Amino acid sequence: MKLLIYAIVSVKDAPGTLNSLLTGMKGTSGMPLYSVPFNEVSVVVSNINSEGLNASQTDAIGYAGLIETLAQKFTLLPMRFGSVMGSTQEIADMLGKNMNEILRNLEKVEDKFEFGLKIFCDSEKVRAGLKAKSAASAKLIDKPAPEIKHSVYLDYVNQKLKEHRLEELLMAYVDSVIAEIKGTLARLNSIDKFRKTGAEKNIIDAVFLLDKNKKAELIKVVEGFKKQYPELDFILTGPWPPYSFIDITIK
Amino acid sequence: MSENKLLFNTGSLDELSQEIGEITSTEKSKLELNPDNADSGLAKLVLTLIELIRKLVEKQAMRRVDGGSLTDAEIERLGETLMKLEIKMEELKKHFNLTDSDLNINLGPLGDLM
CATH class of the missing domain: 3.30.70 (Alpha-Beta Plaits)
Known part of the structure; x- marks a missing residue:
């Protein structure tokens, strides 16, 4: 099952807080949100149902709203609507390859x-x-x-x-x-x-x-x-x- | 945009609404090509490029006139060329039923082409 990615979140200061915030939150098409952890960051995702991603304007606005909610509590790198990866392993591989750049960007936008x-x-x-x-x-x-x-x-x-x-x-x-x-x-x-x-x-x-x-x-x-x-x-x-x-x- | 996102505003929001409308509407920037309108769709694209180049040439020419690097005769000839180019463009726009705003395509976040 493919995953829709919302944001790469810095969790170095509060590792457990993100999961409790995501509990009960719904993403695009009403799918539950969860995180994929990797070192100091976590990627917020939801599963994409079998019908695929619905690229409606309402969904795009809802997607942006979710990123905003997360940004109130965490330093994050927002992803573009429609960012999809094949599996949690694929996400972990991507994070591993790009970790230096991700951390550099997170540092730039920290608490901003x-x-x-x-x-x-x-x-x-x-x-x-x-x-x-x-x-x-x-x-x-x-x-x-x-x-x-x-x-x-x-x-x-x-x-x-x-x-x-x-x-x-x-x-x-x-x-x-x-x-x-x-x-x-x-x-x-x-x-x-x-x-x-x-x-x-x-x-x-x-x-x-x-x-x-x-x-x-x-x-x-x-x-x-x-x-x-x-x-x-x-x-x-x-x-x-x-x-x-x-x-x-x-x- | 939710109300609490608007932190300070000294004018009418009409301009902002209009801009958002232009970005979200694909009509202005869409190149419609199908068997029935292949001529006019292609003409719009080609004339847009020609108009952009014509305006750039005109701008550069005015810089040179302003800079004093052209002789009187060259300025005269330049004026004749630019004027004829503009007249020809008007004829082409009329022929293909296009207006200035048709050629000023919207590039989304980059704004209008011209």
């Missing part, structure tokens, strides 16, 4: 949660604001390309150049916002990942890995960002299991 930050803006308004704010920038944007004679092609280049310069201004602004946020979060000892989306509204996506007890501090910091950048909207979510910070290729 992931938080997500999405930053939205009305790009058109921000572009207009940037243009108005900087007289020098505005002058630069209106400066035409070297003129040889008036032609439809030159007008076209000038129009494209204006758009290009505004885009560069917006990107520089986004970079400055990211630098400011990174600097502030460094004080919370966070590990972070930022992504400039290039989209019109959701301009920045970020995730942070922070100590579990720093949630309130993080909220205050983001409140401060809103005061600093009233033209931007912030959506902070979490705490999440450390989905974005696991760096491991299973051998």
